[in-house]
Amino acid sequence: MFLFLHAADLHLDSPLTGLARYEGLPAEAIRNASRQALVRLVDCAVARRVQFVILSGDIYDGSWRDAATGLFFAGQMARLRQDGIPVYLIQGNHDAESVMAKSIRLPDNVYAFSGRKAGSMEVPGVPAAVHGQSFVTRATEANLAAQYPPRVDGRFNIGVLHTSLSGFEGHAPYAPCSLDDLAAKGYDYWALGHVHNTQILCRDPYVVYPGNLQGRNIRETGAKGAYLVSVDDALRVEECAFVPLGSFQWQRLEVGLAGCGDLAELHRRFEACLRAVVESGADDQQVIVRVRFTGATTLYAMLPGQSDWKNDLRALTTDVGAGRIWLEKIELDLAPEARPAEPTGPMAELAEALRRAAADEEIAAKAELQPLLQKLPDEVRNEVSAWLDPTGARYRSLLAEVESMLLLKLTGQGGGQ
Template sequence: MPFRFIHAADIHLDSPLRSLALRNPDLAALVGTATRRAFVRIIDLCLEEQVDALVLAGDLYDGDQTSMKTARFLGEQMQRLALAGIGVFIVRGNHDALSKITKELTFPDTVKIFASRAEAVPVGRAPGCLPIVMHGLSFAQPHAPESLLAKYKPPVEGAVNIGVMHTSLAGAPGHDPYAPCSLADLQATGFRYWALGHVHKRSVVEGSCSIVMPGMPQGRDINEAGAKSVTLVTIADDRSIHIEDRATGIAQFARVPVDATGIEEWRDLVAAVGQALEQERSRVDAEHLVARVEINGRTPLAWRMRRDLDLLKTEADARASLIGACWIEKLDVGAAPPPVSAVSTTDPLHELHQLIQEEIIRSDSFQADLIAIVEELRAQLPPECRDALGSDEGAFKAVLAHLAREGAEDVIARLHAAGGDA
């Protein structure tokens, strides 16, 4: 009889809002509950597919959670699986290593939480079925700078060995190194399947040793855009493995580009935004689309867009509402005016624009003042929002440069408005 299980990771249950762009209370409520709703969808999928087990490869929580509402919710979902005879195998990752809920909440006997010392657990199966052994090791602390692979127990002879690990592998953009190891290292273990977690982007390596990073089941901000899913794994009696991607996302984040080149009328600009949203909504299978609209190109409306960004956002929101289940998380304007003719280069605003961009922004005194202001602002932000200003020095400098450029464009836009330019 085949052995079937759902492999999920990086759920970050009840993760706090991380984006300053989610100012709409209805949108904030949608995103704030999306991780919980996605987890319910995972449990529903386990029951619908009548799988043998659910494997959670770390970061079930987002940190040192103490909310009893989260505990009760999780306990209820585990009980649903227990009543159906579905086992659960959990390793703790860097985010939930110290979670009080994981350590104190009493789960049904069908739930196995691996300790910080490696364990090999035979899966209960009917006589004559292919033996399955789950190997796991939880993070003891939030940081695991060294590989944990050598600590895992060797494969059990005659059984199909499945390893569960939270790891950054050889490294991934936007992810700190945690329990690093290579694909070759994993393939050399003799395990048949490695159920990984930590990197939020899905990846699959098939072969004599299948290695799967399922990605996360629900994105939390625009930096976690795209379709989200879990993996349905079937191990046949001949030990062959079939891997399926199953969608779980409730709200899918997406960047929606709008090319405003040549658009001269405001109504045509609004129509272009609406058309772009409609096209993106048709491509997204999730219940909700959460879009960051990015308007670029050269248009005479560039200054007016910056000046009247609130009005443009209101009209765009109205278009999104007509589409249905479509939300605008933020509207970014990167559009620029058409090239300036030689005659108009004597325009004082044009000269001021050049002075700001070419001299003031690049000056040491301006840079020093900007760094001081942004660092003071970052210190006042909640911890989960501070990465919005860059997670390292290079990213921080890139954010500063972007803020400076955008600020200069906004200043010129307001000066145009003061001068009566429409």
């Protein structure tokens, strides 16, 4: 019997933008999280005495600003060398030869597959054969799996491939192939990379995405890590167990405010969600949460116009989480408990003006807004521009919300001063 670790998509030193906008987040610790995840991977390999490690591409996040990124990776590989653990890796789209302007000599326990042609390597002292091919160019659109070598009889065969398979939302279609293409090779385990969601797609043969080693933003929620695979004496997978290795975990929370009439009740409901996160353990990782408040409530018109309550929620998060949970962002998806009566007089004129604005494509495109938009960070400017697109549903929805909120405020139904 033998053990190996399968990880992918380390994205070492991936730049994390926009963190400074969120008060209280440990930005520097988050920036170093990808390195800490690799340290934990090496710790796990040594502690569990694995026979080898598989890395299925995107070790880096593109060419480095300096050599520090490559030197750090080489240093961690040297730690594995001290314990006699070989590493088999391929280059993915982010660290393909065409995008890497620098390279560092790696220890001799690291075996990198060529991008020119698929190849095979037999693991010394272990009845296993590893097959793989690196990306030469970032936009690799050929079916690489079709050209992989035949299985080696009498060994546990592992195919290492960076691929989107037949397509995953949010991931570029690189090295596309089907599950049937993979099964046709007769391998026992396909160690895939590129898709950042942890998933076992098939168990005969095993087709596995470990996901990325460390979540980098709110789009990459949940536990992140690697798979620890044990192979029995019959050269079959005995267990394929996920091992969480990330330093931080991103989570989305949704808090319903239906029937909620004051901030004290909002705090109680939010605290209950936070305590559920604490009780779940979250694999003993630090957690960054984004909360969305939903539902029909009398707080509908009051919350957007105030900021103190947001700071109160951040303080509550720190308290309940004992410094282990941070609140990244608050989103509102609220509705009034009852729409105000059809307005008359000046109120009717206001409502009509807002409806005309919703139909006027020139209002949101006024030149005066452009200098202000250009001063915003890229990710903020893109989001604001989407809201101000007069042809989009977001713009019409925003004006409808403004109309309802103003009418509630002006008629004294908004729950605030």
